[in-house]
Structure formats: structure tokens, C-alpha cells
Amino acid sequence: MKPIKLTLQAFGPFSGVEQIDFRSLGESPLFLINGPTGSGKSSILDAICYALYGETTGSERTGDQMRCDYADAKLLTTITFEFELANVRYQITRSPDQEVPKQRGEGMTKKSHSAELINLDTDTLIASKPKQVATEVQTLIGLDVKQFRQVMVIPQGKFRELLTASSKERESIFGQLFQTQIYTTIERVLFERAAGIRRAKEEFDNQIKGALDVASIKSEQHLIQVLAELTPIIEKSEAELKQAETARLMLNKP
Incomplete structure (x- = not known):
């Protein structure tokens, strides 16, 4: 999976709209996300994982807990992630459960978790519900959220979990990564x-x-x-x- 563009809106420490265009980093397969503690480095990884699966990189925070406390009440917490996989471009837009101002009268009302997955090359809507999007992503990438956390977006302090995983768990993870199903067959x-x-x-x-x-x-x-x-x-x-x-x-x- 190759990230193309990530847009964070009222997510984590980002109270406004922030956009990361990974194409500006060139064609190098490696790049560094650098910054002081609390600047939002992990939030970028959280946003990618949350866009794909509806879960963050760790079990400590859920999607609805990632809304920025300093964001304008009218600004929805939304993640838009564009990526390329097998020469096909996809885009996921996901918003967690959150309180928003009522359109009429005063007070707040709940806006439920929403998500959609689009094939940008054919302009086709693949899935339009949170669980459906997560299922389609798992099919496309070949990893469930636990495996994705362990080998693709390893959160701070979680690398040990991969090292101490059981042989069966590692076999499943690396089998998905290196597509060894043909040898199993x-x-x-x-x-x-x-x-x-x-x-x-x-x-x-x-x-x-x-x-x-x-x-x-x-x-x-x-x-x-x-x-x-x-x-x-x-x-x-x-x-x-x-x-x-x-x-x-x-x-x-x-």
C-alpha cells in the first residue's frame, strides 16, 4: 500500500484541517516523521489506521476519543485517506461518532460513525458503511487490524508484541505479507x-x-x-x- 494523501480534520491535536501530500516526499521508499513529543506524529499513524479499519493504532483510544477538544463545534472530525494498491487508487472518508450542533434550535445532537470507500480510477463506490469498508480494506490489503498494527503501523511500545507473538500468529502475519498461500495450496x-x-x-x-x-x-x-x-x-x-x-x-x- 502506497499512501498518497491524508487529510485530518479536527482529529487528535489538529483543531483545523491539515493535509499531508505524500507525493511531495518524492519516490524514496523511506521517509521520517519527526517532531517533538505531543506534536502529532502518532496521530498521523492513528489517522491512517482509523481511516482503514475504524480503529486507532492502540487500544487506549477509540475513534470518537480522537476528536480535538479545541476544534470548532461546527467542524466535523473527519479523516480522508487516499492510497494506491496494485496500481489502483482508492479513497476512504471516515468520521467517528461525535456531537454536533443541532441544525435547528440550540444544543447538540449525535452524528453516528460513517465511512465510504471509493475506487478513484473507476469512480466507483465500493462500500458505504463502516463495517463494510473495514471488511473491504481487509480483503484488499490482506491484513486485519491487529496484523496491520503489528507489521505496518507499529505504535510506540508495541514492537515487543510482534517479537513475542506466537509462532502461529507470526506465520499468519508473514504468510499474508509475502503471499505464501500458493505454497500452502x-x-x-x-x-x-x-x-x-x-x-x-x-x-x-x-x-x-x-x-x-x-x-x-x-x-x-x-x-x-x-x-x-x-x-x-x-x-x-x-x-x-x-x-x-x-x-x-x-x-x-x-
């Missing part, structure tokens, strides 16, 4: 074929055993021994049969 197909060969051999062995039991033969080695003993007798009998047949033909001649 090959392994499964080979396992099924091997199982089929084993079953066929067992059936064949049972057939041989059944035939030996009918002939009162103890084993294949015993069968070879019996055949070796009977072969001379059979050959002698066949020779005698041939002589007798010749003699019969001579007697029948006029």
Missing part, C-alpha cells in the same frame, strides 16, 4: 495425493493378502517358494501332456 494438494496413494496401496495389499489366504499361502515369500517347487512339476506335466496328445493323433490316423 501446493502442500495441501501433495498431501492429498500422497494420502490417495497410501489408500490405493493399502487396498492393493489387502487384495494380495486375500488371494494368498484363499490359496493357503502364508506370505509372498512363501508363494515364491511354492511356485519354485511347482514349476518343474508343471513343466514335466506339460511335456507328458504333449507326448500323450501326439500319441493320440497317431492312433487316430487311418
Whole structure:
């Protein structure tokens, strides 16, 4: 996933509208987000994660808790994130639950969590509900929010969680990252074929055993021994049969 543009509105420490155009950073695959403590570095990562999944990078803060306390009451807390994935551009716009001024009269009213995902290349609305957007994002990226936090947007102090994750968890994470599903599929197909060969051999062995039991033969080695003993007798009998047949033909001649 390649970030293109991030717009934060009344989110975290940003009381107004802030826009980050990642294209201005050039084509380098690495860049540094630098600033003093409390300047909003983590909030940028929170905004990206929240736009994608509806959750921040940590369990300490929910989306509705990310509204800036100093923002104008009429300014909605909204995140707009544009990114590129597999040469396709997408845009997500998401707003958390929040209190907004009533359109009529005084006081506040609740505006519910909303989100939409758009394919910018085709101008197609992919999803228009929060959970649907999160599901579509998971399908596109191949990571759920927990995996995304662990390997893509690691919050402060959370790197240890990746290091101490179980082998099964790491296998799942790295399998998604490096697209190893094809090797898993090959392994499964080979396992099924091997199982089929084993079953066929067992059936064949049972057939041989059944035939030996009918002939009162103890084993294949015993069968070879019996055949070796009977072969001379059979050959002698066949020779005698041939002589007798010749003699019969001579007697029948006029």
C-alpha cells in the first residue's frame, strides 16, 4: 500500500484541517516523521489506521476519543485517506461518532460513525458503511487490524508484541505479507495425493493378502517358494501332456 494523501480534520491535536501530500516526499521508499513529543506524529499513524479499519493504532483510544477538544463545534472530525494498491487508487472518508450542533434550535445532537470507500480510477463506490469498508480494506490489503498494527503501523511500545507473538500468529502475519498461500495450496494438494496413494496401496495389499489366504499361502515369500517347487512339476506335466496328445493323433490316423 502506497499512501498518497491524508487529510485530518479536527482529529487528535489538529483543531483545523491539515493535509499531508505524500507525493511531495518524492519516490524514496523511506521517509521520517519527526517532531517533538505531543506534536502529532502518532496521530498521523492513528489517522491512517482509523481511516482503514475504524480503529486507532492502540487500544487506549477509540475513534470518537480522537476528536480535538479545541476544534470548532461546527467542524466535523473527519479523516480522508487516499492510497494506491496494485496500481489502483482508492479513497476512504471516515468520521467517528461525535456531537454536533443541532441544525435547528440550540444544543447538540449525535452524528453516528460513517465511512465510504471509493475506487478513484473507476469512480466507483465500493462500500458505504463502516463495517463494510473495514471488511473491504481487509480483503484488499490482506491484513486485519491487529496484523496491520503489528507489521505496518507499529505504535510506540508495541514492537515487543510482534517479537513475542506466537509462532502461529507470526506465520499468519508473514504468510499474508509475502503471499505464501500458493505454497500452502501446493502442500495441501501433495498431501492429498500422497494420502490417495497410501489408500490405493493399502487396498492393493489387502487384495494380495486375500488371494494368498484363499490359496493357503502364508506370505509372498512363501508363494515364491511354492511356485519354485511347482514349476518343474508343471513343466514335466506339460511335456507328458504333449507326448500323450501326439500319441493320440497317431492312433487316430487311418
